Amino acid sequence: MARLWSGLRKGGITLTYIQPGKPQQNAYAERNNRTVWHEWVDLYIFDSIEEVQQIATAWLWSYDNERPNMGNGGMTPAQKLRMAA
Template sequence: PEFVAHAVNDWCRFNGTGSLFIDPGSPWQNAWIESFNGRLRDELLNSWRFDSLLEAQVLIEDWRIDYNANRPHSAHHGLTPTEFALQWTTTHQPQAA
């Protein structure tokens, strides 16, 4: 991670931009990623003992697909992300001229 951080820092400097940092011990500054990390840890990483790298990759990918498409989301009034996207697309179609 340190090497990536240096590369990102160099890129920002080269492109005349900056980055924002989360203060250590301040998870409330980025609640979304903290929530995601907690779910990943509780629902998958703390529950499984992977016997191989391949098994870990398959189970994590299955969890990622389920997390991104099938889990109900309170911000979407209990709809899954897939249901929300379908509903949004149907209600936001351009009007025929």
């Protein structure tokens, strides 16, 4: 973990922590974490980090390209991005 933090600092990225017991201070990340855990992490028993990476990649592609999002007016994130370009 120290190696990760060192790399972040070298890249000019600063970590900012929320107050303990205040997840609403980081609502977007907390909602993302809930979605990820609910939709795929809790559904599998993983045998390797490679399997986790494979499932995460497939899920993220599906989330971005196949799954309509009501926050985007019923479009997928990929459709919304194409409209913005």
